[in-house]
Amino acid sequence: MTGLVVTGIGVVAPTGVGVEAHWSSLVRGEPAIRPIVGFDPAQYGVSLAGQVTGFVPADHVDPRLMVQTDRWTWMSLAAATLAAQDAGYTPPEDAYATSVFLAAGSGGNEFSQHEIQGLWAKGPKSVGAYQSIAWFYAASTGQISIRDGYKGPSGVVVSEGAGGLDSIGWARRVVRRGTPAVLVGGTEAGVTPYALLCQATSGRLSTATAPEDAYKPFDRRASGHVVGEGGAILLVEEADAARARGVERVWGEVVGHGATHDAHHHADPAPDARQYARAIQLSLADAGITPDEVDLVLADGAGVPELDALELEALQRVFGGRADPVPVTAPSSFTGRLMAGGSALDVATALLAMRDGIVPGTAYLDDPVDAPGLDLVQHSRAQQVETAVVLARGFGGFNSSLVLRRPTEERTS
Structure with a gap:
C-alpha cells in the first residue's frame, strides 16, 4: 500500500443504512425515490424525494445529544460510527492523530425550521439556545470531533454537491502534514419545507409525479432531478499508518x-x-x-x-x-x-x-x-x-x- 487508503465506510442513505444494504439495493436495481412523507410538498411544485427509511436515530445517538442537533448531524454521527467500526478503528491515545474534515451544503434544516416557526408564532423567547449550533454547517464535524475525541486538524468544505470529493482532497493535505487518519464525506437532510423551497428556486427540480419519470440522467426525457437526504462518511488513512495498526481490509486507494x-x-x-x-x-x-x-x-x-x-x-x-x-x-x-x-x-x-x-x-x-x-x-x-x-x-x-x-x-x- 502507498499513499492514502480508504479503510472504513459508513452509509446512511435512501438505499439503506449500512454499506451492504446500500450496495444490495443498487445491484438489484431498486430506486429509492418515492413520494415525500412528513409534510405536504404540493405548494412547492414537487412531490418526490429520496428519503432515508429505517433509520432510528436513538440507536446511534445519545438522547442528550439528539435534542441539541439536527437530523443531518444524527446521520453523520451514525455514519461516522459505522465507518470506524468497519475499519476496526478505535481512537488512539494521541487525540491529535485523527481529524474530521466533512462537507456540508445546507446545515440543520429541520431544527432551524422548528425554531423559526416558534419565533414567528411566539416570539424570541421561544427560540432555544441550541439553535445557535444545530443549524451551523460545521455542526456535524464539531459534534463527531467532540463525541469521539478526535482533535486533529478539522474543518468543513462548502462546495455543494462537489463537497464530498473535495473533503477527500483536503484530507490528503491533512495527512501529508502528519495526521494519519481523517474522517471525510458527509450527509445532508434537505427534505424539509424551507430547504425544499430553497432548492425549488433553482428551477432544476423535476415536477414529475411518478418516480420513473422524475430523475433520469442522460435520458431523452430528462426533466430535472429530485432531492434526497443522507450520504456517507469514510475513514481514510495514510497507508503505512493503516498497515502499522494491523488493518485487515483496505477498500481502495485515493490516487x-x-x-x-x-x-x-x-x-x-x-x-x-x-x-x-x-x-x-x-x-x-x-x-x-x-x-x-x-x-x-x-x-x-x-x-x-x-x-x-x-x-x-x-x-x-x-x-x-x-x-x-x-x-x-x-x-x-x-x-x-x-x-x-x-x-x-x-x-x-x-x-x-x-x-x-x-x-x-x-x-x-x-x-x-x-x-x-x-x-x-x-x-x-x-x-x-x-x-x-x-x-x-x-x-x-x-x-x-x-x-x-x-x-x-x-x-x-
Whole structure:
C-alpha cells in the first residue's frame, strides 16, 4: 500500500443504512425515490424525494445529544460510527492523530425550521439556545470531533454537491502534514419545507409525479432531478499508518484529485465544459494515469438536459480518444441528489464496484441520449474495475474529480 487508503465506510442513505444494504439495493436495481412523507410538498411544485427509511436515530445517538442537533448531524454521527467500526478503528491515545474534515451544503434544516416557526408564532423567547449550533454547517464535524475525541486538524468544505470529493482532497493535505487518519464525506437532510423551497428556486427540480419519470440522467426525457437526504462518511488513512495498526481490509486507494471552478454566473452553468473537463484531467495527471486506464466513471448526473449535455461534453473531451468507450453510470439516480452527501456516497459505491466486479446501472435510463465515445450503463452488469473516476458538480460552478484504485495487494494477487 502507498499513499492514502480508504479503510472504513459508513452509509446512511435512501438505499439503506449500512454499506451492504446500500450496495444490495443498487445491484438489484431498486430506486429509492418515492413520494415525500412528513409534510405536504404540493405548494412547492414537487412531490418526490429520496428519503432515508429505517433509520432510528436513538440507536446511534445519545438522547442528550439528539435534542441539541439536527437530523443531518444524527446521520453523520451514525455514519461516522459505522465507518470506524468497519475499519476496526478505535481512537488512539494521541487525540491529535485523527481529524474530521466533512462537507456540508445546507446545515440543520429541520431544527432551524422548528425554531423559526416558534419565533414567528411566539416570539424570541421561544427560540432555544441550541439553535445557535444545530443549524451551523460545521455542526456535524464539531459534534463527531467532540463525541469521539478526535482533535486533529478539522474543518468543513462548502462546495455543494462537489463537497464530498473535495473533503477527500483536503484530507490528503491533512495527512501529508502528519495526521494519519481523517474522517471525510458527509450527509445532508434537505427534505424539509424551507430547504425544499430553497432548492425549488433553482428551477432544476423535476415536477414529475411518478418516480420513473422524475430523475433520469442522460435520458431523452430528462426533466430535472429530485432531492434526497443522507450520504456517507469514510475513514481514510495514510497507508503505512493503516498497515502499522494491523488493518485487515483496505477498500481502495485515493490516487488523484482535481478541482476547478467555472468562474461564471453563480446560478447559470458555464456555456462550455472546459473547466469541468480540466478538473478530470487534473485528477488523472495527479494519479499519473491516462484516460485509457480508467475502467469506470461515476458521473454527476444532474438530470437537467443542459447540464447533462455539458457533462457528456466534458467526458468526451477527456475520454473521446479511447479505442473502447468508457463505461459511465450515475448511481445518484437511485437516491436523488444528496448535495454534499451524494458525491461521498458515490465514492462508497465506486469502492464496492471494485470489490465485487459489478457496475451499477443508471436508474430509469430508458432512452439514452447520443453519447459518442461513451458507454452509458443502463443496468447493473459484471465488470472488473481496477480504476474508477468519481465526478461531482456543485451549484455555483464547482467541479471535482476523484480517482480511486483497487488496493495494490488485490491488483497484484
